[in-house]
Amino acid sequence: MRQHHPARARARKRRRGRTGADPAAPPEHAPPEQLLFGGRLRSSWGWTVHEGAQLKTSFLTILRQIPTLVGHTAALGWRADPVALVVVAVAQLGQAAATAFGLLATNRVLVSLFAAGPTAERVQDALPSLIGVAAASALAATLRAVSFAASGGLGPKVERIAALSMLKHVIRVEMEHMERADFHAALDSGQHGQTAARRLIEHTLGIVEAAMALLAVSGVLAVLHPALLPLLVAVIVPKAWGTVRAARRTYESVQVWLEHVRQLGALRRLLISQDAAPELRVHGAGPFLLDQFDGMAAQASDEQTRLAHLEARTDLGTSALSGLTAAVTYGLLAWLLTHGHMPLASGATAVLALTSGTAGLRRLVTNIHHLYEQSLFMTDLIRAREEAKRRAIPATGAAVPEPPAEIAFDRVTFRYPGRDRDALDEVSLSVRKGQVIALVGANGSGKTTLSKLLAGLYLPSSGTVAWDGTDLRALARDDVFSHVALVPQDFQRWPFTARANVAISRPDAIHDSARLDAAAAYADAQRVLCELPHGWDTLCEKGYEGGVDLSGGQWQRIALARAYFRDAGVLICDEPTSSMDPAAEIDAFDKIRALASAEQTIVLVTHRLHSVKEADVIFVLEEGRLVEHGDFATLMATEGPGVFRRLFELQSHQYRTDPVGTDGAAGPHGPDGPLPAGTLDGVPAQPRRARAARPDGAPASGSGG
Ligand SMILES: Nc1ncnc2c1ncn2[C@@H]1O[C@H](COP(=O)(O)OP(=O)(O)OP(=O)(O)O)[C@@H](O)[C@H]1O
Numbered sequence: 001m002r003q004h005h006p007a008r009a010r011a012r013k014r015r016r017g018r019t020g021a022d023p024a025a026p027p028e029h030a031p032p033e034q035l036l037f038g039g040r041l042r043s044s045w046g047w048t049v050h051e052g053a054q055l056k057t058s059f060l061t062i063l064r065q066i067p068t069l070v071g072h073t074a075a076l077g078w079r080a081d082p083v084a085l086v087v088v089a090v091a092q093l094g095q096a097a098a099t100a101f102g103l104l105a106t107n108r109v110l111v112s113l114f115a116a117g118p119t120a121e122r123v124q125d126a127l128p129s130l131i132g133v134a135a136a137s138a139l140a141a142t143l144r145a146v147s148f149a150a151s152g153g154l155g156p157k158v159e160r161i162a163a164l165s166m167l168k169h170v171i172r173v174e175m176e177h178m179e180r181a182d183f184h185a186a187l188d189s190g191q192h193g194q195t196a197a198r199r200l201i202e203h204t205l206g207i208v209e210a211a212m213a214l215l216a217v218s219g220v221l222a223v224l225h226p227a228l229l230p231l232l233v234a235v236i237v238p239k240a241w242g243t244v245r246a247a248r249r250t251y252e253s254v255q256v257w258l259e260h261v262r263q264l265g266a267l268r269r270l271l272i273s274q275d276a277a278p279e280l281r282v283h284g285a286g287p288f289l290l291d292q293f294d295g296m297a298a299q300a301s302d303e304q305t306r307l308a309h310l311e312a313r314t315d316l317g318t319s320a321l322s323g324l325t326a327a328v329t330y331g332l333l334a335w336l337l338t339h340g341h342m343p344l345a346s347g348a349t350a351v352l353a354l355t356s357g358t359a360g361l362r363r364l365v366t367n368i369h370h371l372y373e374q375s376l377f378m379t380d381l382i383r384a385r386e387e388a389k390r391r392a393i394p395a396t397g398a399a400v401p402e403p404p405a406e407i408a409f410d411r412v413t414f415r416y417p418g419r420d421r422d423a424l425d426e427v428s429l430s431v432r433k434g435q436v437i438a439l440v441g442a443n444g445s446g447k448t449t450l451s452k453l454l455a456g457l458y459l460p461s462s463g464t465v466a467w468d469g470t471d472l473r474a475l476a477r478d479d480v481f482s483h484v485a486l487v488p489q490d491f492q493r494w495p496f497t498a499r500a501n502v503a504i505s506r507p508d509a510i511h512d513s514a515r516l517d518a519a520a521a522y523a524d525a526q527r528v529l530c531e532l533p534h535g536w537d538t539l540c541e542k543g544y545e546g547g548v549d550l551s552g553g554q555w556q557r558i559a560l561a562r563a564y565f566r567d568a569g570v571l572i573c574d575e576p577t578s579s580m581d582p583a584a585e586i587d588a589f590d591k592i593r594a595l596a597s598a599e600q601t602i603v604l605v606t607h608r609l610h611s612v613k614e615a616d617v618i619f620v621l622e623e624g625r626l627v628e629h630g631d632f633a634t635l636m637a638t639e640g641p642g643v644f645r646r647l648f649e650l651q652s653h654q655y656r657t658d659p660v661g662t663d664g665a666a667g668p669h670g671p672d673g674p675l676p677a678g679t680l681d682g683v684p685a686q687p688r689r690a691r692a693a694r695p696d697g698a699p700a701s702g703s704g705g
Contacts, residue, residue, distance in 0.1 A: 036292055037263055062372040066207070069375045073204040076197060080157035084150040088205060091147035095140050096212030102136030103220040103353055105129045110345030151205050155198040162197035166190050166381055169388035175457045177391035180417045186384045193381020196374040203374060206367035213360035217353045224346040224353070227336065232357050237325075264300060267293045274542075329354065393477045400479035403569020403601070404467040407431045407454055412463035414449060423449040425624040426463065431617075433569070436593050436602045438612035440644065441621035447605045448489055450621065451572045454603060456480040485566035489574040489605070491559040493550075495541035498532060501558050505566035515565060522591060523561035524584065528554045553580045560588060564595075571595060574605040585611070609648045620644045 077085040108129035113122050170187065177183050221228035270276045271289060280286040333350060336342040342350075408430040415422045424446045431437050431454070439447040452458050453465055456472050465472045467480065485505060494501045502519055503510040516536060520526050532538035532548060539547040540558070550558065556576060563571055573592055577585040589611040595602055604612065612618050613632045620628040620635070620643050627643050628635055635644040 036267075062368060065372065065375075066368060069200075069371055070204050070207065072375070072378070073200045073371075076158050076162070077154055077201055077204075080161050081154050084154040084157070087150040088147050088154065089208075091143040091150065092205070092208050092212055094143040095147065095209070096216045098136045098140035098143060099213055099356070100216035100219050102133055102140065103217070103349060103356075104223065105132035105136055106352060107220075107224065107345060107349035109133060110348050111343065114343070114345045147205070147209075151201065155201050158201050159194055159198040162378075162381055163194040166194070166385045166388065169385055169392060172392040172395075173388050174391055174393050174459070175452070176417060176459070183387060183391065186380070186387050189377065189380030190384025192377045193379075193384070196377035196381065199374045200371060200378055203367045203371035206363060207371060210360045210364035210367060214357055214364065217357035217360065220353050221350060221357075224350055225336065225342045227341070228333075228350050228353075232354060264293065264296055267296065395476075395478070397476035397479075398470060398474055400467060400475055400483065403433065403483040403599075405433045406468055407570070407601070408464075408466045408469075409450075409453070410464045410466065412453060412460040412465060414453060414458060415461050416449075422461070422624050424453070424460075427621075427624075427626045428463075429619055429626060429629065431601055431603065433601050434599050435616040436604065436614065438615035438618045439603065439605045439621065440607070440609060440612060440618060440647070442647075444623075445621040446624040447621055448574055449624075450619075451574055451603055451605050455484045455486060455570070455572055483569040485563040485568040485571045487556075487559045487563045487571075487573040487576045489578075491555075491562075493540070493555055495539075495547075497534075497537050497539055498529060498558065499536040501540055502561045502565050505562045509565070519561040519565040522564040523557045524587060524591075525554075525557040525561045528557055552578075553584060556580055556588075557584075560592075569599070570601045570603070572603045572605075575607070576604075577606075577608065577611075609644075609651050618644060 074085065077088075106129075109126045112126035112129060115122055115125065173183070218229060218232060221232055267289060271280070271286070271293065276285075280289070330351075333342075333347055337344060337347045409427050412424055412427045413422050414424040427446075427450065439450055441447055449458070453460060456465075456475075456477055459465075459473060467475060472480065494504060496504070499510065499516065502516055503512075509515050513536075517526075520529055528550065529535055533546065540550055541547045542549040556578070557580075560573075560576060563573070571592070576592065577588045580588060585608070589604075589608075592602055592604065593614060604615065606612060616631060617629055618632060618635055619626055622643055628638070635642060636648065638645055
């Protein structure tokens with residue numbers, strides 16, 4: 001039985017409805033686009049501002065900027081590989097000369113062949129010139145190959161230089177600026193500048209090559225007959241117009257198609273995605289999305305047909321116009337020939353020259369077009385690089401030779417860029433060497449933010465963070481970082497080998513096997529490593545040959561091993577055990593705490609309040625403010641409902657729930673009776689919909705049939 005596909009039917013209807021409609025009209029939004037993406041999927045990335053830039057700028061304006069652009073690109077090429085640049089330039093010049101010589105030799109051949117006399121003599125006469133033609137074409141081919149080889153190597157070198165020039169500054173940008181939308185937009189644009197650098201070289205070389213070819217042709221035409229030069233211009237003008245128009249049309253079509261490509265690509269990725277696979281199956285989302293995909297694909301092919309018709313129409317018009325001009329041109333040529341203003345041989349050479357000249361021109365215009373757009377991306381790269389330089393962590397400052405004996409916060413306030421609320425509000429505290437510090441509080445209370453300020457990742461908006469009495473701002477931040485090891489909440493799961501994943505915290509020791517093994521032993525990660533097919537050298541990224549994925553808890557052990565491997569004076573662990581089983585968690589906390597006895601300062605951010613019992617100081621945060629601090633006993637002994645005590649009791653009661661429900665109430669209990677469903681860590685979670693079981697065992701949901 002033929003299945004009904006609503007999206008396909010809609011696409012069919014659209015196709016039918018469009019018959020007779022203006023093919024130039026923009027395509028209407030397909031319902032799937034509206035339904036799934038809320039309309040066209042336009043990227044908000046910075047670089048998209050340049051999409052179609054050449055369409056918005058007049059060709060003359062572009063033309064005026066060409067000398068400057070070519071100059072910039074040449075400078076870039078010179079920095080990347082001066083020898084290759086010179087080779088390319090010489091090869092291009094040589095090619096032009098060979099082309100001109102070849103045309104002139106062709107003229108000589110034709111003159112000999114069209115002369116009076118026996119055929120054998122004429123051919124013999126033409127022979128030296130024929131050899132010249134062959135030599136010129138062999139030379140041009142050799143030089144083309146030389147130029148090709150040199151420019152092929154030049155492009156990637158330029159791209160590498162451009163990428164490095166930006167990235168080396170980006171990796172030093174202050175964290176706070178990494179969060180800023182304007183800087184991110186600049187970075188996105190800059191990213192495209194890296195490939196643009198290579199294309200700039202390609203298009204500049206294309207322009208030079210085409211310009212040289214044109215120059216050679218013009219020279220030959222001037223030699224054949226001065227009147228031929230205006231003829232070339234006569235052919236050039238309509239061809240140039242046609243080429244610009246065709247280039248713009250093609251570009252426009254790519255833009256329209258791009259939107260579909262993005263959406264279809266997003267859908268295609270989801271349909272084969274491993275992460276989405278469970279919901280695609282259980283929720284029946286697979287057939288639904290497939291149907292949307294099909295509808296959008298049908299629309300995409302509609303669009304391609306529309307564009308193909310449009311292309312054909314434009315091409316026909318342009319060809320008619322160029323045919324007309326060519327007819328006039330060749331008419332003029334015929335007139336010159338028939339009225340004895342030019343020998344027949346020169347006429348034939350002129351035809352050859354005109355053909356090769358117009359082809360060169362087409363290449364010239366297309367390359368100019370692309371060069372202009374790529375130059376915009378390149379400008380973005382330069383801007384991003386300068387912005388990154390401006391926002392960099394200072395490389396200067398007082399040295400920090402030892403881990404700090406004390407880190408002190410004095411009325412520290414911090415606000416994230418773009419937020420209207422402080423994440424930390426006048427926080428004052430101090431952390432001493434060898435202490436275990438716990439930061440606790442509800443979600444969003446500022447624990448992670450505080451730990452990042454402590455590590456020197458952010459600087460306070462007001463107040464000071466001082467390491468041994470010196471404001472962080474005055475310290476060499478690289479030195480500060482060298483004393484910090486971090487297990488962030490959202491730690492990086494590097495798509496590298498297990499070895500690189502651990503040793504990345506101290507890359508200079510990546511081959512130190514004893515140190516790696518010690519780190520694995522510390523984090524209880526040996527079992528994880530034993531199970532990996534290539535041990536330390538197993539790629540921890542699924543989707544590549546030999547790559548494996550690790551469980552959440554296994555990844556956390558790797559992250560702990562990484563922090564241990566770093567061997568720094570200050571260890572900050574933000575929810576280091578959230579994915580571990582209970583036994584592993586207890587073990588991990590014991591080990592982390594044990595490091596304090598080795599003179600390390602430990603900062604623990606956690607919701608597991610039982611695990612902070614042995615902390616030297618617990619700092620309790622609430623909405624960015626430090627509301628309580630002290631050791632566990634002090635905080636539990638507070639008069640009245642202290643924040644920590646309330647959170648602790650709430651969590652403790654959760655574990656004291658009657659496991660078999662003999663008290664007749666399902667779910668956890670608090671001090672005042674049953675706790676709301678989903679209450680965790682003292683923070684109410686999303687309310688869960690209760691489903692009482694029906695006598696027949698089916699859930700009593702109100703599905704209504
Ligand atoms: N990168 C960021 N940009 C903007 N706001 C942020 C950023 N990170 C955190 N915030 C905001 O700062 C406040 C404190 O967040 P923080 O992550 O420090 O809380 P937390 O106590 O660690 O929370 P959790 O227990 O959920 O990890 C929150 O209001 C949060 O929304």
